[in-house]
């Protein structure tokens with residue numbers, strides 16, 4: 001979150017003002033494709049996957065194996081539509097997830113890949129992230 005400190009305060013303030021002014025206008029509500037490293041996207045993506053794991057009944061953590069599509073639209077905050085491919089890792093949820101050591105399952109019985117669409121509402125400058133909907137194939 002330290003990078004947030006490097007965004008000049010007046011920019012954030014200006015942005016909030018724009019958003020407040022536009023709050024009731026539909027013109028801003030249009031999803032457009034964004035890059036993987038776009039402004040608030042990386043932490044939104046991380047949040048979504050973490051939340052997915054928290055909510056799922058699976059004994060193992062899933063990790064992202066492919067980012068299929070990322071879209072953003074401006075509303076009262078930023079809204080994201082994210083399509084990702086997730087794969088079951090070897091790490092069970094009773095331990096801390098470690099991206100390096102949590103390799104993918106190799107046992108064909110346990111190997112599993114799913115695709116998910118996440119809809120996330122965020123107000124990044126307030127630290128607010130909400131996974132509003134999540135649907136995955138064969139989950």
Ligand SMILES: *[C@@H]1O[C@H](CO)[C@@H](O)[C@H](O)[C@H]1NC(C)=O
Nearest residue numbers: 066068084085113114115137
């Ligand atoms: C996930 O989506 C990708 C890209 O559309 C596709 O190639 C892949 O087969 C899908 N995987 C599953 C498990 O549906």
Ligand SMILES: *[C@@H]1O[C@H](CO)[C@@H](O)[C@H](O)[C@H]1NC(C)=O
Nearest residue numbers: 083115116117134135136137
């Ligand atoms: C999730 O639901 C949306 C809307 O019904 C659909 O367009 C999308 O393909 C679904 N995604 C997956 C991964 O099933």
